[in-house]
Amino acid sequence: MHEEQFGAAAPFGPATERSRDILNELDRTLLKKIKEMGGLETYVQSVPELKDAFNNKNHDLCCMDERTAKGALSTPGSGILIEGDQAQQAYIERLKEAGVDGVYSHNECGAAKIYAKEHGIEDDNAAAVAYSKDLAEKLGVAYKGHIKSSGIHPGRAVYYDTTGQIDRGSNAWQEKMPTGFSVSRNILNEQEAEDALVLAVKIAFGSHGYGSNAFSEQDPLSVIYISKPSENTFEHEAKLKQELAKAYERIEREIPEAKGRIHIEGIEAPLQKEEDKELKEAA
């Protein structure tokens, strides 16, 4: 649906007020439709072309930013806000385990701006590039460049992804899924993932996003956790729900205007063909 208005598979930030309003309206309508259908899981199952969008083999790391969807791994500023050598080292280990292929940075990065401010650095773009280049070197993978992003943040959703396989840059995702930030829970510890989620909500409700007036009880910001079918046990889901409930309590404290304007739901990533086969064989 976004394709008709903005071109195929181009993550972007709406640069004009009109394109911003159109995109906001498209996503509001889509989220309403999803709600009417009984939730995102039912919706995703009803859109066959989305299946491949949950099986991203490109494990590049990029910002959680909705305007820069590159690769399956997403964290604020590619990880620039993770403080301390030990935490960075643990992050690097998780990235290796996730099979990271390369690292991106981007301009107008909220996380890099926060980092630059905290460290008294004037040029946040230079800080973003330096961090991502250094991280790529430590990982032994390529630094893939500084992506352009423009306009305001158009996220009406935040994906809290435990699979590390979602493909927000794909045609199918850009057209059929609500525009959103993505936090790759598989490469962050619980605290880091919570920090990322709270930051995404702050941006969406702040002056760089649609702002708090764009969200209401009827039109909430969607926080969507995504699990692999193989991991979607009762315990796994209970743990995720607990994590998100804790994050929501913090959101209520730190972003009071978001209270009652956030909808949390979970989906199981659609089964892939190989997994389909394995499951069938096992049955």
Ligand SMILES: [Zn+2]
């Ligand atoms: Zn960013």
